[in-house]
Amino acid sequence: MTTSKTCLNYINGQWLPAKSGATLESRNPADWRQLVATFPRSEAADVDAAVEAARNAYCKWRLVPAPSRAGYIYRVAELLIQHKEELAQLMSREMGKPIAEARGDVQEGIDCALYYAGEGRRLFGQTTPSEMPNKFAMTVRIPIGVCALITPWNFPVAIPCWKALPALVCGNTIILKPAGDTSACASFLIQIFHDAGFPEGVVNLVHGFGSEVGKALTEHPDIDLVSFTGSSQTGAEIGATCGRTHKRVCLELGGKNAQIVMDDADLELALEGAVWGAFGTTGQRCTATSRLLLHRDIKDKFTSMFVERTAKLRLGAGIDPNTNVGPLVNVAQLQRVSGYLEVAHFEKAKVLIGGKIANMGDLKYGFFFEPTILDNVTPDMRVAREEIFGPVVSLIEVNSFEEAIKILNDTPYGLSSSIYTRDVNRAFQAMRDIEAGITYINGPTIGAEVHLPFGGVKQTGNGHREAGTAALDVFSEWKSVYVDFSGRLQRAQIDNH
């Protein structure tokens, strides 16, 4: 039996309870009887204290040379490596991810830290010729200020790292508001930042409800930027508030990702991709495969292979190394996914396998849902259009490559996409014509790498990207600098120079 943790806020280098003293609980989704952590139910007053600390710290942090800022980030990488297993096990208990995937989540945090530590010695700007003689022109990146990072529960280490590390290397200070379901993981991560020695106030953590702490951060006049990953609904609300209060905002929202399997595909390879893409992380990824667009010539064969393989997946607690599919994160997710099965029945989709809450034996203490394949799905059905965020995938038959691309694009979202084909011409055509931020050729829709931009088109976001150098464009402003060493007034576009 593992003991529960008492998590606190981290403000100005101090571990503190909520000013009100109120607390909330985080429980193991594989067995809700197990308390994983208690954490502060913070309010606007706690947010005010964190914003004040971050604002004060910003004055000095922005002047620390970027290679020195990167030194702290490198130390985060070292500490994450040191604590990888402990953190992965905590994650598996707190949000249910199978342990191998939890290790992958921490590894992504490590990769991210190593990448942005390196960026501290680059942060390249441009030098460019001036129109004038004896004048030098260049661009430099400058930080934005105090950044609020509002993160979900599905990648409790990777997503906070994607946001915090580029923000910090650019010279901003941060306040993390993690999802309540992964408050212990967030505290562990911020302990690592503390141990890495960041100056007081540079890194802050405020736990609590999104509707209280998240909202207070978004509305706060002294927050300069909000970076958010989560639902489209909350994202739209945050976007509207930031518009009203003139804040920079970066939104990473939903997906309705599809994998195309063409008639010439390597079916075994496509099968591995479909299983991992649809049921990895119990389908709780914004990049999860929730539609399989199958060419009519391989549909029957591929479908029976897929059903057979899905039947072998083992549901269980993530901490058990034999588990393939863990629980959903909480009862609300379980209800949401069950609700979509009602929709599927109403829409006359055919359940080929799964389709129910799994409550045999010890599973009855958790939020388990059977891996589910829906057939006879048409592109207009709700199950084919709305983000389900669970282990449910819809099969849609297509007659041609062109039809597959058309259906793939026929969604309000545009995050990830995939095509399995041996035809290089089709692969390149797909790369060009698919409307999505990410396209995989002969790979599943999941598995992004930290040095490439991550994000999507249409309602998946608001045009920004996380990860890679693209994240530096979120967390810094461009300043154009002209140095005139002519010793006289030179006026571009007016003087005949």
Ligand SMILES: NC(=O)C1=CN([C@@H]2O[C@H](COP(=O)(O)OP(=O)(O)OC[C@H]3O[C@@H](n4cnc5c(N)ncnc54)[C@H](OP(=O)(O)O)[C@@H]3O)[C@@H](O)[C@H]2O)C=CC1
């Ligand atoms: N794109 C993605 O990666 C993700 C998408 N989702 C989608 O969202 C659905 C619901 O999941 P849910 O966890 O409720 O997602 P939310 O978008 O509501 O939550 C994401 C984060 O935002 C916070 N938050 C909630 N309301 C507000 C608000 N008004 N202002 C500021 N911050 C807020 C949450 O805090 P708190 O935890 O306290 O609610 C959490 O930290 C899922 O089924 C899935 O479809 C969810 C997670 C990730």
Ligand SMILES: O=C(O)CCC(=O)C(=O)O
């Ligand atoms: O699958 C991936 O590549 C990353 C997924 C992710 O970050 C997410 O679902 O939020």
